[in-house]
Amino acid sequence: MTSPVVPAAGTETAAQRRGRLRLTRGITATWWYTLSAVVFLELMIVLVWAAALTEAGRGLPAVAAVGLGGLVWWGSTFLLLREYRQRDEEEPFVRLPRIVVPLVIAACFGVVAGVLSGLWLMAVLPVVQALILLNWPPGIRVRVVIAVTVLLVVLWFVDGRVGVANAGSSWWVLGFISVSLPGMTVLSLWWWDVLMTVNSARASEARLAATQERLRVATDVHDLQGHHLQVIALQLELAERLMPDDPDAAFTHLRAARKSVDDARQGTRDLALRFRSVPLTDEIENAADLLRAAGTSVQVSVDAGAVRAPASVLGPVIRETTTNVLRHGGGRWARLSLTREPDVWRYEIENDAVEASPSRDGAGLEGIGRRVQDGGGTVEVRRDARSFAVIARVPLTPESLP
Numbered sequence: 490m491t492s493p494v495v496p497a498a499g500t501e502t503a504a505q506r507r508g509r510l511r512l513t514r515g516i517t518a519t520w521w522y523t524l525s526a527v528v529f530l531e532l533m534i535v536l537v538w539a540a541a542l543t544e545a546g547r548g549l550p551a552v553a554a555v556g557l558g559g560l561v562w563w564g565s566t567f568l569l570l571r572e573y574r575q576r577d578e579e580e581p582f583v584r585l586p587r588i589v590v591p592l593v594i595a596a597c598f599g600v601v602a603g604v605l606s607g608l609w610l611m612a613v614l615p616v617v618q619a620l621i622l623l624n625w626p627p628g629i630r631v632r633v634v635i636a637v638t639v640l641l642v643v644l645w646f647v648d649g650r651v652g653v654a655n656a657g658s659s660w661w662v663l664g665f666i667s668v669s670l671p672g673m674t675v676l677s678l679w680w681w682d683v684l685m686t687v688n689s690a691r692a693s694e695a696r697l698a699a700t701q702e703r704l705r706v707a708t709d710v711h712d713l714q715g716h717h718l719q720v721i722a723l724q725l726e727l728a729e730r731l732m733p734d735d736p737d738a739a740f741t742h743l744r745a746a747r748k749s750v751d752d753a754r755q756g757t758r759d760l761a762l763r764f765r766s767v768p769l770t771d772e773i774e775n776a777a778d779l780l781r782a783a784g785t786s787v788q789v790s791v792d793a794g795a796v797r798a799p800a801s802v803l804g805p806v807i808r809e810t811t812t813n814v815l816r817h818g819g820g821r822w823a824r825l826s827l828t829r830e831p832d833v834w835r836y837e838i839e840n841d842a843v844e845a846s847p848s849r850d851g852a853g854l855e856g857i858g859r860r861v862q863d864g865g866g867t868v869e870v871r872r873d874a875r876s877f878a879v880i881a882r883v884p885l886t887p888e889s890l891p
Contacts, residue, residue: 519680519681519684520574520681523570523678523680523681524567524570526677527674528566528570530666530670530673530674531562531563531566531618531670532563533666534559534614534667535556535559535562537662537667538555538556538559538602538611538663539552539555539556539559541662541663542555542605547605547606551606554601555601555611558597558598558601558602559598559602561594561598562594562598562615565619566591566618566619566622568588568590568591569622569623570622572588573623573624573678574681591619592616592619595616595618595619596615596616598615599611599612599613600612608648609644609648610641610644610645610648610663610667613640613641613644614641614670617637617640617641618670620633620637621633621634621671621675622678631675634672634675638668638672641668645664645667645668648664649664710757713756713757714757717749717752718753720746720749721746721749724742724743724746724749725742725743725746727739728740728742728743728746768796769795769796769798769800769803769804769807770795772804772807773789773795773807773825773827774789776807776811777825780811784820785818785821785822785823785840786823787822787823787825788822788823788824788825789825789826790824790825790826791826791827791828792828792829795829798827798829798883799864799883801864802860802861802863802864802866802883803827803834803883806836806860806881807825807836809857810857810879811838818840818841818877819840819841822841824837824838824839824840825837825838829885832884832885833882833884833885834882834883834885835881835882836880836882836883837880837881838878838879839877839879840877840878841875841877842872842873842874842875842876854868854870854879857879857881861882864884865883865884866881866882866883867881867882868880868881
């Protein structure tokens with residue numbers, strides 16, 4: 490009997506664990522890219538501010554105070570970004586107590602930088618940047634960015650009339666980077682938000698598909714069993730009424746009720762068999778989807794006439810070999826193909842190998858071999874240091890011919 494492709498509830502195959510870990514690592518790496526972009530921009534701001542004040546001749550104490558204060562503000566950004574990653578879009582600002590300290594640091598640094606530099610731009614930007622990193626409701630952050638960018642442009646124009654404007658090119662670099670910081674920060678966060686939305690949509694789609702399939706099976710089972718139970722109840726009721734006066738007729742209804750029970754059992758078995766006997770093209774697509782869900786890169790090649798291939802033989806082979814790939818494959822790549830040759834249908838599944846055999850006890854391959862031989866076909870196993878392949882060839886049947 491073939492092993493089911495889908496593992497039992499609460500279990501996780503090695504390939505699925507590897508796929509989940511790769512997906513987690515990919516999301517984590519994207520987050521570090523996002524965080525690095527934001528903190529790099531802020532560090533550049535602090536360095537440009539210090540250079541501009543030095544060029545403007547504001548004195549070493551003022552430059553040192555702005556530089557050190559800027560580093561403290563830069564460090565507080567990590568706290569805001571951590572809270573942003575853990576945010577709940579349905580409940581913005583629910584974690585407000587955890588962001589009070591970074592907001593206070595930004596406000597204090599803004600006051601110090603504004604007083605020592607005499608620039609409104611330096612006074613306002615730290616607070617603006619901290620506000621941008623908060624968990625705003627959907628659609629609000631864009632409006633906030635537009636508003637604060639306009640404000641920063643106005644402050645840049647106002648500050649252009651003070652002494653530091655004579656610092657030459659440093660002033661223009663300071664102004665441009667300062668005004669651009671909120672927009673560039675939001676672009677970095679937007680990329681992270683898109684990734685999380687796609688990941689959430691993928692998980693929701695998988696759950697919805699599973700729920701729809703369960704509902705469809707439940708509906709069919711309900712209809713089947715409900716019909717037979719209603720007939721059985723009616724037959725038993727008639728038998729109960731006839732028993733005192735006409736025992737023979739009562740026993741006839743009892744035998745009919747028993748037959749209805751047998752029909753219900755057989756109908757349930759047939760229903761289960763119908764769900765298992767899906768077309769081979771669907772079998773291969775299901776196998777590919779399952780492998781992709783485990784993090785495996787899958788290539789599929791199916792002959793246009795594959796719907797006429799012997800599903801009773803190849804269907805279990807596809808499920809069994811897919812199980813072997815999930816359990817014992819390397820989890821990086823797999824190739825599935827179903828093609829028609831002159832006299833046979835040829836099914837092949839190849840994957841990267843990490844073990845000497847796809848099954849610890851060999852029972853999987855033996856079961857595949859017996860099933861294919863019963864159908865008049867042959868099984869070929871090919872392995873080398875980097876790949877493992879199972880090739881099943883099944884003769885053409887009259888149903889296979891166009």
